Amino acid sequence: MAITTVARAGAMAALAALALTACSTGGTDAPGAAGGDCAPSDGPVELTFTSWLPGIDEAVAIWNDENPDVQVTVQTGPNGNGGTYQNFFNQLEAGNAPDLGQIEFDALPNFRVQDGLENIAACEGIVEAESQFVDWTWSQVTFGEEDAVYAIPQDTGPMALFYRADLFEAAGIEIPETWEDYRAAAAQIREEGGYINNFSQSDINAFAGLVWQTGGEWFTNDGDAWEVSLTGDESLQVAEYWQGMIEDDLVAKYPPWTDEWNAAYNSSEIWTWLSAVWGANTILSGAPDTAGNWAVAPMPQWEAGESAAGNWGGSTTAVLKGSDHPYEAAQFALWLNTDADALTAMNRTAQIYPATVEGADLPVFSEGVEFYGGQKIYEVFAAAGAEVDPDFTWGPTMTQVYNDVADGFSGALSGSGTLMDALESGQASTISALEAASIPVKE
């Protein structure tokens, strides 16, 4: 008798597991209730906000002082792809996501497809705020839909070349202006015993920034279907360039964002980093012994005299689905990303560059930065920001794209396959992932 009970319980458990997994995620967007209503809540409101910006609590403290009735609690997490997005997806699934979350531009479509974002277009002052933001950032948060705003742009990530001014000068190497120069400099630096750069296996969004600079696109959407072009000409051009650097041992291969990687910069083994404006914070916190020796120059170009730039990262503040107080949350998100004091506070602690038009004129962005030898580094990034192609579109499954391409890049770094192979298999797996999610794809 006891045995049959156990057997039956086992069978039930197996059935339950089958039923749970038998639901395949179908359909893409349930037509969003356009706008809907967005009314203030009665009485005091408490909001939760998850972000990974260093020192974000200082900016939030300003809001909390000014708004005793709407108190925001900050929860910090790892950077988006490092775990926060996964937490958001799990929390959304469980129905207890924070009211507000930091989401990068490249991850927004993924959250939109998963129906994780609250449409805040109907909230007071949100639609009117459009003119305050840099054009391309606004189109990223509306997805071109009518009556829709899914997040407030926070910062952008125009890319430039961080380099060790002292080492370049001591070795008598010119600051590279073209990718050809950059490769030549790489060979010289290798002779000095260093590496010009670290090829990051997992920062696929940085690689996308290089493709972006070259004029390539990974995703296009004509309104009916997605076209995936990880293997476009520009994409392959960038891949071939770096594949050559890897094969000739001109770049280091440390996994990024690790102690080993920081140590390589701190010990002057690696001389440059192609990164976004917020990377200024990464270097000063990861390589403190090199203070004062860094400088920033525009990205190397494919043709001498050009001034194309890529973009890496940049975030938004989104109101996540299920928030009880979308009105207050939207007001906070708008304040955080437009108020001069908040923007200045976030720049001081996290070196981010605001997505608002006027933000660029804040006094903090015309100051020299001590860590960078007193250079007015934001001028370089402002110039780069103006050159970023506004039409680059992110696909709806970027987490999957990053995982798959990173796995391929990892193979390329250890000598099996090439970066081009990685993009090709990424192309195939992305198309099948889109199809698996019933998202229309053009072959």
Add this chain to the structure above:
Amino acid sequence: MQVFGGFTQYVAVFENEAFWSSIGRVLLFGAVQVPIMLGIALILALLLDSPLVRGSKFFRLAFFAPYAVPSVIAAIMWGFLYSPNLSPFTGVTQSVDFLSAGNVLWSIANVVTWVYVGYNMLIIYSALLAIPSEIYEAARLDGASQLRIAWSIKIPLVVPALVLTGIFSIIGTLQLLAEPQVFQSFTSAVTSTFTPNLTIYSTASVPNISLAAAMSVVLALATFVLSFTVLKLTQRRTAA
């Protein structure tokens, strides 16, 4: 919008190359690491049980101590030991790349062995203690040496303990997650589909929760089938 998909997700699991190659990887891992670990555990247990060894209390604790270290901490610690620039033994780690694509699986095997060998040793050792001393007396009267006693009496009598630890190890191997995940922050060689559980983890983060759930069920069934097969095979052998 969710629709009932019947077995579509299970079909997708069986078509998922990455998932099956990760299972293949841990099977290879298990085929090498489990016998080595249990072999060492058995030898240590026999040594502790041997009347010739002094200080067995101290060694028993010393061998068991790594098991008290949480596996994540152990992986971080070994990660630093292996790392080419941060290791205290850079002389070794700069000439042998423990974290390269070819070696990292065995470097992880070493971490797992280090953590669990003491635990398995203790189970085998307690089985040895349960052997009645009359058998040893009889053997000694027959003139058997310590080696002979170990080979002909102790080992056959602790086979059930070996089977138990073997099954635990197989289950543990298939569910390998913490060590490879920690190693991702030390090397690029650990991909997001390195072990079945990592594959499930990264599939869930896409997020494709349905497929991840189906993979979990398949992995659980595979674990069950494998443990059961090993159990059946060993039982038949001991019966014969």
